Amino acid sequence: MENIISRIDRIATENPDRIAYDYLGRTNTYGELKEKSDALAAYLKASNLPEKAPLIVFGGQDFQMIATFLGIVKSGRAYIPVDVHSSEDRVKVIEEIAKPAACIALSELPETGREVPVISRERLDEIMAEEGKSVSEEDYVKGDDDFYVIFTSGTTGKPKGVRIAHDDLASFVDWMDRDFGLEKEQTALSQAPYSFDLSVMDLYPTLTNGGKLEVLPKETTDNFKQLFSRLPEMKVNTWVSTPSFADICLLSKEFDEKHLPDLKRFMFCGEELTHQTAQRLRERFPNAQVFNTYGPTEATVAVTQTEITDEVLENYQRLPIGVCKEDAKIILLDENGNEAEAGKAGEITIVGAGVSKGYLNNPEKTNQAFFEYEGKRAYRTGDLGRFDSNGQLMYMGRLDFQVKLHGYRIELEDVDQCLSHVSLVERAATVPRYDGNHKVSQLIAYVVLKNAEFENEFKMTQAIKEELKETMMPYMMPQRFVYVETLPLTQNGKVDRKSLIKEVNR
Structure with missing residues (x-):
């Protein structure tokens, strides 16, 4: 298994002038990527920093960010991406948990009273400007060494740092190459923030194939006028995003094959792809492939995939999430932790390549979610699923989004699915209202018409x-409907159901 960084370096050596990064027309080459990451790696290697301790990288969607990631990994350490829009509290908690060797601040860090050394943007520029610096490939992160650590959202408690090893990432990249038909030198949309593991789906499969990352920064995506004027100018072949972001782009009449003729495939992850969104994409882009993928951060971005064809749309109202990659497998566990009977639903559990070693400096949470199965690492996702008669894995909702109302167990995402098929409804999210005894008293549907x-x-x-x-079964019917222009999204572009739950239960 060739080292991920060595693959990127080889492209930089053979084609140093090839464009790797395009930020709204401002471009950087593979040669620059190698020179800057080599210089940072040499600096870190010579620094008196704790061995193997990870480094926090604080910033936005910036070429210096990915050069910094690679420089850290070349020095034998993992990087922890922390988005520039993170709150002061979040930054402080991540620092406390991670115990990093240093923080590299491409943007001004919130003041947390830290004792950790900080490398400023100005100092980083000086370090990366030094020529002729490098380290040995022997120093690179490899094998079971941590490559990156991504912290979960932590909306229901402290965030957890998911450790992803080099070989986990290599397994993911090889799967992308093999099962998605990615071509060499593709141009991929880079829209997700680097603190969201969806970004890994565009970042490493593109760079290891000598492709170009076409960046849509948050400042553009937050301004619909700017976004809609930018979309037709993009020459992307591969689209990587959440379904929610695609829904926003579909509001533009120019988001179609006529205006984006180079677009060959859509790859979705991070949240459920609805039938309605897939149908509209098939209509707008009849010659592009639409892939639905599934996987938690703890299993390196995604582990299952299926292409959503017209036939699939005809046969499934709720779309399948596909079949597992070759070097891993999915088992379904019942309430007692045993494998569910054939045809029965169970907790989706991922076994094999790509499964994380656990959470950084958090053995208690690691032991709750991770275990060994037939000699391999396994992770309980907290998602409910079943296999259909075609061997396709069907997602049936989060176990923690199950509620009981009047004795009936209801999946909130099942209610959303029913709403999404109503002709008057564009999008919907259903949330519970609790009474004074913490029992569900109502279901409230937030609806975009x-x-x-x-x-x-x-x-x-x-x-x-x-x-x-x-x-819909009568007991699932929401008792109240709230009509809104848009649904709130998390920083990672997913529907923010938890913020709606807080709103109705103030």
């Missing part, structure tokens, strides 16, 4: 309920 015109909200709700009766 299509261009529907009714005299008032009451008649709108009646019309939606009438359609829902055809697909």
Whole structure:
């Protein structure tokens, strides 16, 4: 298994002038990527920093960020990406948990009273400007060494640092090359922040193949006018994003094959791809492939995939999440921790290549979620799933998004799915309201409407309920509908259900 960094370096040596990074027209080459990362690696190797301790990298979507990632890995350490939009509290908690050797601040760090050495942007530029510096490939992160550590959102407690080893990442990249038809020198959309592991899906499969990363920074995606004017100018072959971000782009009439003729494939991960979103993409981009993938951060981005064809859309209302990559497998565990009977649902559990060693400096949480199965690492995802008669894995919702109302167990995401098939509904997210005894008293649906015109909200709700009766059991029907222009998204571009839960339970 060739080292990930060695693969990128080889491209830089053979084609130093090839463009690796395009930030709204400002480009950087593979030669620059190698020179800057080599110089940083040599500096870190010569520094008196604790061996093997990871380094925090604080910044946004910037060429210096990926050069810094590679420089750290070349010095034999893992990097921890922390997004520039992170709160002061989050930065402080990550520092406390990670115990990093140093922080590299490409943007101004929040003040946390840290004792950790900080390398400023100005100092980093000086270090990277030094010519002729390098380290031996023997120094590079390899094998079971940590390559990166990504911290989870931590919305229900302290964030956890997921450790991903070099060979975990190499397994993922090889799978991308093998099963998704990625061509050499592709141009890939780079939209997800580097603190979100979805970014790994565009970053390393592109760089190891000599491709170009076409960056859409947060400042552009947050401004619809800028975003919609930028989209037709992009020459991307591979689109990597959450389905929620694709839904935003679909609001633009120019987001279609005519205006983006180079777009050959969509790859989605991070949240559920709805039938409606996939259908609209097939209509707008009839010659592009649409891949639905699934996997948690703890199993290196994704482990299953399926192509969403017109036939799949015809046969499935809720889309499958596919089949597992060759060097891993999925088992379904019942409530007692045993393998579920054939055809029965169970907790999706991932075994084999790509499964993390656990959480950084957190043995308690590691032991709760990770275990050994048939001599290999395994991870319990907290997701419910089943295999259908075609051998496709079907996602059935989060175990922690199950609620009980009037004695019935309800999957909130099942309610969302039913709502998404209503002709009047663009998008929806359902949340529980709790009573004083912490029992669910109501289901509340937040709904983004299509261009529907009714005299008032009451008649709108009646019309939606009438359609829902055809697909939804009566006990699942939301008691209240709230109409909004957009659903809130997390920093990573997923629907922020937890913020809606907080809103209705103030």
